[in-house]
Each structure stands twice: as C-alpha cells, then as structure tokens.
Amino acid sequence: MRPDLDLFGVYVPMLLPLVLGCYGVFLAIRRMFSAAGLYRHVWHPALFNVALFFTLLGTAVLLQERLSP
Numbered sequence: 001m002r003p004d005l006d007l008f009g010v011y012v013p014m015l016l017p018l019v020l021g022c023y024g025v026f027l028a029i030r031r032m033f034s035a036a037g038l039y040r041h042v043w044h045p046a047l048f049n050v051a052l053f054f055t056l057l058g059t060a061v062l063l064q065e066r067l068s069p
Helices: 015-036 045-067
Strands: 004-007 010-013
Touching (some): 015 045
Antiparallel strands (some): 004 010
C-alpha cells in the first residue's frame, strides 16, 4: 500500500480515504439492514456493526493492494 496520498501539497495517510469510503458504504448497509429488519436476528448489534465495518475496511485495503501498480 502506498503510504501517503498528496492532496494539494498535504500528505495524508492512504488509509484515511479508505476509512471514509468504507464508512459511507457501512452507513448505507446499516440503513438497509435496519429497514429490512435483519437486526432482529443479530445477538449484539453493536458488535455486528464493528465487525461489518472492519470487514469492509479489510476488503477495501486488500482490493487497493491488489489493484495498485
């Protein structure tokens, strides 16, 4: 993974855009699960949400590694 991303002369860690993107996807998935009533089948929704977020983030990091030149 590239360690830094240059945004107009400001270097930010490459993980920051990945976290922000995954958080947006996480919010959309969480809203869909709530609307569908899937949280009734989850034992601990907070733990499920944390696991879902880190699964999305891990997938994004692996895809970024795989697709970067």
